[in-house]
Amino acid sequence: MPTLKERLYDEWALKAELTQDGVSVHPEVLRRIALGSAAQETVNCLFSYNRDLAAEIDVPPYFILPHGLIALFHVDRRSDWRLEHDGRGFFVVDSDGRAVPVRFPERPGYYARQTSDGTPMRTVAVHNSDDVIFVAYSNECSLQATSRDCLFCNINATARKYGDVQGVKWKYPRQIGETVAAAYAEGARHLTISGGFVPERREVEYYLDVADEIRAATGLDDFNGTACIGAPRDLDVIAKYREAGYRTLAINIEVWDEHFFRAYCPGKEQECGGRDHWVRALEHAVGVFGRGRVRSNMVGGLESKATTLEGIEILSRKGVVAMSPGWIPNPGSALEGHRSPEPAWHLDVARKTYQIYRQVGFTFEQVYDATAVPQTLVHDLYRIEEERLPVFAEERAKEAVAA
Template structure:
């Protein structure tokens, strides 16, 4: 399927599994111009390698709205809007335009969307994300250890007010959006296990959904050539994280709405222990029929 301007919808909205979509507005981050890319990230290297050939150019709000609407007609029910830092931190304008386009084309006031944003310096903007229709919000801390955060995520440390401002932003997001409607990703494998799990517990206890992203060492990132921990290291972290979801009262439906399902093993461990069957959009349509 194509959008009205001829763009392939598969390059605008990507299937993340379990009925979730990702609209990555661009595989490009303005931190490159400042030399402040996160050390584990290869978003700008990918853009340099593939350019526009693989549909990595900017997605317009209209393209996003049309693509999400088409996917929702096929049984999808959640979308995360994400991407690199926009020059001059102009995320707000773009995210609001996307939300308005999705509402227009789906006809839904509540389209079950997540705005994945960098921690703002002005917390008053958070109310605007909610007002325009996003049900949930995400601010990705990436690294729990405060000192290591500044080393691994120099751009976030500088543009997002530092580690402590990121935590304060998550607290304000909880106030605006509510418990279990805020998520934050942590990269699993860069910092010591004890530190990582301390962060998982801190976030989960407060009602922020911690999402562990396996550190696969990315070609083109500044950490290329390093190695992620062994599989048993990660598996132990995943099991402990799934147990913390249960301990702190997360439900499967809340996790579905607040997250994007791409390689998040702890979610499946939680789901399987609870005996919940996860359905893809085609299965959901058949059940409804």
């Protein structure tokens, strides 16, 4: 019989497949999930991943697989996987008839609440599992006005499709402070603030106002927040984020190769000093926040595996939590219709990233604090190898009873 870790690694591979390929689903099956009441619904802020789905149809944010791993839920009618309900529970079923039971997350209590100005809190901060919340203060990017959007990004398409339907709009600092306080009262313990591209001076002033409101509402000087920003031309402003109370900083370089950076991120190239300046900003940020407290994402699959891993290793050795979550070609982006590498490609990048992290000494807690979504394939390797999942305790309890 396979060991628990072997079963978890099988589930890990399944997660990669479901995350990359999505599922097909009939609207009637979705209605059985009780989304928006007992079960958590997706609030489309920043990015959306669902293809061939009307904006009015609710979907869950993720699957919970049998041993506790979590996979992103997104609808794609081309997928070999489909979601079914047998009258008692939910299953994902592939074209060969393989069926895997799945569950969905409970709706957080604060999703039913409003801020003092009447804004639904669920549109202010979404719950990303594992006590992590995410605030997208702006659901659109100013680079659209100059046709210099990042080619892989659909933030503006998401705003057009879901903004009015789901009431997702600009977030004000007080709204964020009140919502974070409500989420933290229910057990949340990390948040990321992010959004579309805005002018540098406006960005830093806004983030400082948000930090003030969060501290006032929660009573916490250190609220374990990540500020996700563009690389500032004036590197001295980075210290202001640390002084304001953010524990970690994110400056996402998106791709490592300088020529790809110029092609994929024309706005970031022209507005933020180019790719080399982004690297300098990351190095400077580590000097301010400390090793393991600065994060930079690369879009996994936009460049070769060797180039991606080179960037991850170089940045990690500089103290940056650099990772490359698998690219899901976003509907409405300039690269819609392109294909991400096969799941095995992403699994291999995750394994090698985890090995690099262990070599440089990054702990799970550092990776957790630095990232907006605590359910990447790399997070899972920590959870499996360090036996952090509840299923390990359950297995030990069964063995104790049997003995």
